[in-house]
Amino acid sequence: MQPDNLTQRLAQNSTLILDGALATELEARGCNLADRLWSAKVLMENPELIYQVHYDYFCAGAQCAITASYQATPQGFAARGLDDAQSLTLIGRSVELAQRARRDYLAVAPHAAPLLVAGSVGPYGAYLADGSEYRGDYQLPQDEMMAFHRPRVTALLEAGVDLLACETLPSYAEAQALLALLAEFPDARAWFTFTLRNAEQISDGTPLSEVAALMAKHPQVVALGINCIALESVTPALRHLHSLTDKPLAVYPNSGEHYDASSKTWSEAPSGCTLHDKLAEWQQAGARLIGGCCRTTPADIAAIAHACQPR
Secondary structure (H helix, E strand, O other): OOHHHHHHHHOOOOOOEOOOOOOHHHOOOOOOOOOOOOOHHHHHHHHHHHHHHHHHHHHHHOEEEEOOOOOOOHHHHOOOOOHHHHHHHHHHHHHHHHHHHHHHHHHHOOOOOOEEEEEOOOOOHHHOOOHHHHHHOOOOOOOHHHHHHHHHEEEEEEEOOOOOEEEEEEEEHHHHHHHHOOOOOOOEEEEEEEEEEOOOOOOOOEEEEHHHHHHHHOOOHHHHHHHOOHHHHHHHHHHHHHOOOOEEEEEEOOOOOOOEEOOOEEEEEOOOOHHHHHHHHHHHEEEEEEOOOOOHHHHHHHHHHHOOOOO
């Protein structure tokens, strides 16, 4: 198997800095994402905002952009009256926006480290838009799950992503389906990141030990990790996962802020609970791909990028 872009990149540097939240930045720029399509609707309505967010993350020090395709599926777009061809064009657009941001950033920073574009493949639960992406309590036969994911995966790969980001996965069965699908594209590579019930189980209750054993059988999986979890929950889970696998570990948690469901507001992160504060701890626990998920910003990514600069 030929070396992939991510493996080559990690051979040169101990840490690959991922970007942060896309939706948070889009909302900060005036987008209303209270929608079943979430950030994917901006592909239809104002794609230049997505480009700008990608560009700003590269300027902050991100070395990998994750495309705006997390909730972009033909099934989801069909509810807006789009046919399959139009939907696949939008998924391809998510890649083109990230690639253009990379190209434009490298035009002003030609000596930047190689930059990657990862194609986001969100879980089936994200399409359902009922919170099940954090529980994994949905059932779909494997062939139907593969059929759900196949058009988006195909479109992302045809648009030229460096690898796939199979992310925010809560379900062992869905991971199995995605691995079976990945085998249809033998030149493709992917990272797999999961949401958690606790430090030793993914959201559907499957032990991380079973997840790691499954991933070990698949050389196309070039990194394994966790995302979209509470920041303070990261370290114990990373330490456990590090004991189970020799694959590079990826982590991009939510910010250290806490959400109050009754007031529907966010509180500031407590002292010592930001990405930057936890960076060294996560690196010691084996993390190699590090970024942010919900409520993180370019400022968060800039802080960890600065900390990772050679002294």
